[in-house]
Amino acid sequence: xxxxxxxxxxxxxxxxxxxxxxxxxxxxxxxxxxxxxxxxxxxxxxxxxxxxxxxxxxxxxxxxxxxxxxxxxxxxxxxxxxxxxxxxxxxxxxxxxxxxxxxxxxxxxxxxxxxxxxxxxxxxxxxxxxxxxxxxxxxxxxxxxxxxxxxxxxxxxxxxxxxxxxxxxxxxxxxxxxxxxxxxxxxxxxxxxxxxxxxxxxxxxxxxxxxxxxxxxxxxxxxxxxxxxxxxxxxxxxxxxxxxxxxxxxxxxxxxxxxxxxxxxxxxxxxxxxxxxxxxxxxxxxxxxxxxxxxxxxxxxxxxxxxxxxxxxxxxxxxxxxxxxxxxxxxxxxxxxxxxxxxx
Amino acid sequence: xxxxxxxxxxxxxxxxxxxxxxxxxxxxxxxxxxxxxxxxxxxxxxxxxxxxxxxxxxxxxxxxxxxxxxxxxxxxxxxxxxxxxxxxxxxxxxxxxxxxxxxxxxxxxxxxxxxxxxxxxxxxxxxxxxxxxxxxxxxxxxxxxxxxxxxxxxxxxxxxxxxxxxxxxxxxxxxxxxxxxxxxxxxxxxxxxxxxxxxxxxxxxxxxxxxxxxxxxxxxxxxxxxxxxxxxxxxxxxxxxxxxxxxxxxxxxxxxxxxxxxxxxxxxxxxxxxxxxxxxxxxxxxxxxxxxxxxxxxxxxxxxxxxxxxxxxxxxxxxxxxxxxxxxxxxxxxxxxxxxxxxxxxxxxxxxxxxxxxxxxxx
Numbered sequence: 001x002x003x004x005x006x007x008x009x010x011x012x013x014x015x016x017x018x019x020x021x022x023x024x025x026x027x028x029x030x031x032x033x034x035x036x037x038x039x040x041x042x043x044x045x046x047x048x049x050x051x052x053x054x055x056x057x058x059x060x061x062x063x064x065x066x067x068x069x070x071x072x073x074x075x076x077x078x079x080x081x082x083x084x085x086x087x088x089x090x091x092x093x094x095x096x097x098x099x100x101x102x103x104x105x106x107x108x109x110x111x112x113x114x115x116x117x118x119x120x121x122x123x124x125x126x127x128x129x130x131x132x133x134x135x136x137x138x139x140x141x142x143x144x145x146x147x148x149x150x151x152x153x154x155x156x157x158x159x160x161x162x163x164x165x166x167x168x169x170x171x172x173x174x175x176x177x178x179x180x181x182x183x184x185x186x187x188x189x190x191x192x193x194x195x196x197x198x199x200x201x202x203x204x205x206x207x208x209x210x211x212x213x214x215x216x217x218x219x220x221x222x223x224x225x226x227x228x229x230x231x232x233x234x235x236x237x238x239x240x241x242x243x244x245x246x247x248x249x250x251x252x253x254x255x256x257x258x259x260x261x262x263x264x265x266x267x268x269x270x271x272x273x274x275x276x277x278x279x280x281x282x283x284x285x286x287x288x289x290x291x292x293x294x295x296x297x298x299x300x301x302x303x304x305x306x307x308x309x310x311x312x313x314x315x316x317x318x319x320x321x322x323x324x325x326x327x328x329x330x331x332x333x334x335x336x337x338x339x340x341x342x343x344x
Numbered sequence: 345x346x347x348x349x350x351x352x353x354x355x356x357x358x359x360x361x362x363x364x365x366x367x368x369x370x371x372x373x374x375x376x377x378x379x380x381x382x383x384x385x386x387x388x389x390x391x392x393x394x395x396x397x398x399x400x401x402x403x404x405x406x407x408x409x410x411x412x413x414x415x416x417x418x419x420x421x422x423x424x425x426x427x428x429x430x431x432x433x434x435x436x437x438x439x440x441x442x443x444x445x446x447x448x449x450x451x452x453x454x455x456x457x458x459x460x461x462x463x464x465x466x467x468x469x470x471x472x473x474x475x476x477x478x479x480x481x482x483x484x485x486x487x488x489x490x491x492x493x494x495x496x497x498x499x500x501x502x503x504x505x506x507x508x509x510x511x512x513x514x515x516x517x518x519x520x521x522x523x524x525x526x527x528x529x530x531x532x533x534x535x536x537x538x539x540x541x542x543x544x545x546x547x548x549x550x551x552x553x554x555x556x557x558x559x560x561x562x563x564x565x566x567x568x569x570x571x572x573x574x575x576x577x578x579x580x581x582x583x584x585x586x587x588x589x590x591x592x593x594x595x596x597x598x599x600x601x602x603x604x605x606x607x608x609x610x611x612x613x614x615x616x617x618x619x620x621x622x623x624x625x626x627x628x629x630x631x632x633x634x635x636x637x638x639x640x641x642x643x644x645x646x647x648x649x650x651x652x653x654x655x656x657x658x659x660x661x662x663x664x665x666x667x668x669x670x671x672x673x674x675x676x677x678x679x680x681x682x683x684x685x686x687x688x689x690x691x692x693x694x695x696x697x698x699x700x701x702x703x704x705x706x707x
Contacts, residue, residue: 099526100462152703163462164643165702171636172695175688182684271534278527326538330531337527338516 014287019294022283026297030079033301037075037308038067074201078307079300080213081198081266084258086299087220089273090280090291094231095251096159102274103259105166106252109268110173111142112260117180132208132264139260145169147252158234162248198266198307199318209261216257220292223251227288271325272299275333282336302328382655385648389662393441396666400437400673401429435568436676439630440668440686442571442578444637446627448664449585451638452645452657453620456592457613458522464639465624467529468617469506471633472536474625477502478558479543482551495558496573496629503625506536511617519610525617558632570630577626582661585619589653592616596651634687637664640698647701667694 039050045063052058053067088103095101104110115138119126126134150158150165226247229237237244259273280294306324313319401413406428408416416425447465454463465471477498485494514520514528544552591612594602602609624638645659671689678684 098460098462099523100460100467100530105462149699149703160461161702165699167462167639168695168698168702171639171691172699175691175695178688179684179692182688183679270537274530275534320541323538323541326534330535330538333531333534334513334528337524337531338513 014285014290015283016290019284019290022294023297026294026301030297030301030304033304033308034075034079037078037304038071040308040312069202073203073206074198074307075304077201077206077209077265078198078303080206080209081262081269082272082299082301082303083217083296084213084262084299085269085273086276086280086295086302087217087292088255088258088262089275090277090288090295091220091223091227091251091255092273093277094227094288094291095248096163097231097233098159098163099278100274101163103255104170104268104270104273105163106255106259107142107146107166107169107173108139108256108259109142109263110170110177111140111145112136112138112263113268114138114173114177114180115141117177121180121184129204129208132205135264136260139263140256142169142173143252143256143260145173162252198310198321201265205265209265212257212261216254216261217296219250219254220258221289223247223254224288224292227251227292228286231286231288266321269303269325270322271329272302275329276302279333279336282339382649382652382659386655386658386662389648389659389666393662393666393669396669396673397437397441400669401433403673403677404428404433431567435571436672437669438571439574440672441665442574443627443631443634444641444664444666444668445582445661446574446578446623446664447634447637447668448641448645448660449582449657450620450624450627451640452642452653452660453585453588453592453616453623454638455642456595456653457616457620458526459595459598460522460526461643462639463526464635465620465628466633466635466638467526467533468621468624469510469529469532469536470503470621470624470628471635472533472540473502473504473506473509474499474628475502475555475633476536476540476543477505479540479547479555482555483543483547496570499632500625500629503628504621506532507617507621507625511614520613520617522613574626574630577622581619581623581626585623586657588612588616588619589657592653592657596653632685632687634668634690636687636691636694637667640694641667644698644701 035047035050038054039045039047045053045067049063050067053061053064054072057068058064059068085103089101092101092103092105093099096105112135115134116131119131119134146162146166146169149169150161153161226237226242229240229242230244230247230251234244237247262269276295276299277291280291280298284290284294302325303321306321306328309324309327310319310321313324398410398413402408402410406424408425408428412421412425413429415421416429421429450465450470451463454465454468455461457463458467478495480502481494481498510525510528510532511520513532514524516524544555547555594605595609595612597605627634641660641664642656644663645656648663649655649659667690668686671693672686674693675684675686675689678689
């Protein structure tokens with residue numbers, strides 16, 4: 001965290017052992033969380049039935065139907081969304097060298113919301129699948145705007161410009177969205193999409209998201225070493241022979257895919273992209289080859305647990321998932337911030 | 345490089361390093377056509393603010409021409425003109441100026457203290473704290489029973505409470521590092537946001553709309569009372585902020601240099617954060633959560649007059665005032681008689697200009 005105040009040094013503290021343990025622990029916890037999340041809900045289903053429903057589904061049984069049609073896709077998309085936001089946030093923070101950066105400063109959420117609201121205004125009654133694609137396009141539009149303005153600038157796209165252009169574009173698009181909502185009185189219709197949550201996720205969304213998710217994850221991990229170099233500062237990265245402009249563009253594409261798909265499926269789930277990377281950094285050091293996979297697992301775990309909470313706090317009503325991520329995340333984050341490791 | 349003076353360099357004084365390449369999120373207008381005559385820029389900005397105020401006086405549901413405005417101020421206007429100008433337009437304009445100045449200065453100070461260009465008053469939980477307090481007040485008092493002044497008072501208490509909370513969490517071993525301050529700010533902000541969501545879900549629809557409208561930021565329904573409530577804060581704190589310009593310049597050099605120069609970094613930082621909190625808290629209390637001004641005004645100022653806080657702070661204050669007066673005028677007139685929340689208009693007009701500046705100036 002205080003890195004930004006010190007001259008960058010090429011020695012990167014990393015803790016491979018801690019990272020390995022953390023990832024194994026997270027994997028185990030994630031597996032347990034997935035199973036638990038599938039079995040618990042408005043109707044609790046015992047683990048034997050869960051096992052049977054997943055591996056030998058019998059469409060005659062109601063329990064199997066619930067699991068196959070409702071809970072399984074929801075849990076899987078939750079894990080993907082959590083991992084996506086966390087990795088996107090980690091890349092953004094490493095690339096811009098700013099601890100306050102997260103996917104939302106690329107204007108993704110703002111763009112997606114604007115396109116959704118425009119759709120409600122121009123073509124009410126648009127189908128769900130189309131809405132997902134539209135919000136994906138909106139996310140792309142927001143990012144393109146940010147990137148375009150940043151690149152137009154003399155001296156090219158610096159991290160400073162990316163972050164500032166992002167903040168401005170996000171504010172602009174959000175203000176247009178609010179204006180439309182007020183003018184056309186759409187608050188009720190849009191709330192479901194903008195509040196963020198996984199209710200109503202189906203296999204359709206999982207199938208839509210999976211290829212993008214897979215490709216972007218592989219891309220992110222392939223770029224992780226370059227992100228580490230970028231996080232040491234422009235001149236160090238250049239001195240070590242990194243083509244910073246190219247790497248930054250590739251990173252942005254990865255972030256766009258991850259966050260765009262997630263925003264389309266789950267809306268803007270805040271906090272995950274901002275906080276999980278800090279937690280990962282505090283635990284495994286400053287090497288992004290370890291930070292990215294750790295962030296992915298931590299983010300997936302956080303969102304699966306938060307979604308579980310969202311269904312259990314006040315059944316049969318859904319609690320907004322952002323509330324639960326904050327409940328779990330804030331105390332832990334405060335503890336880490338006070339531990340005062342230089343890695344934060 | 346053809347300049348012979350620059351060719352000859354003492355071996356111990358190598359070429360000064362390009363600060364922007366240090367990767368700090370810190371937009372300077374370095375190497376741009378920008379900051380040549382800051383004083384002139386300040387004068388122009390001041391002139392624009394005055395012009396915007398005059399224009400704002402003329403415009404509205406009832407058009408009053410410039411001459412009529414002048415006549416009214418000289419005591420020669422009709423009763424209706426007097427009422428409109430003195431009771432409705434003038435207090436709004438004055439309040440917009442004060443709020444703009446307060447938010448802009450608050451943002452400038454925070455960006456300087458945190459050494460982070462994405463810092464703004466919101467990060468210190470000011471808006472979130474005020475929001476929680478306002479929603480809680482609406483929740484625990486039956487609808488409409490709270491006196492008119494309870495809302496701003498609650499907002500101010502909430503804002504101050506959030507700031508104290510963040511400072512307490514960030515305080516450790518006698519210091520508050522900028523990094524910890526930001527991180528704790530993020531966390532407390534999120535926590536307060538969650539608390540607000542819980543309370544909001546329990547409010548009934550009508551009260552909730554009221555709370556949301558207030559939190560979007562509004563200068564509607566202003567009377568002189570609000571101006572009187574805010575004026576002492578701004579009048580006291582703005583000069584204090586200007587007086588701290590040198591300290592902010594020193595902090596800009598980085599932690600180690602500042603300590604080396606004997607700046608008494610820790611105490612100064614506490615004082616500066618205190619000033620920023622009081623500025624933003626008082627503004628939020630009377631106008632709700634107007635975002636974006638605190639974030640962007642400092643950057644606008646930096647790109648117009650350069651990073652020296654002696655001129656940057658006044659430029660930021662004027663930018664903030666100008667932005668808010670224009671935005672409020674538009675919010676009143678665009679869809680009259682319907683009012684837009686001023687926070688929305690601020691972003692809609694401020695962002696394009698800011699992006700234009702961003703694309704034009706150097707790194």
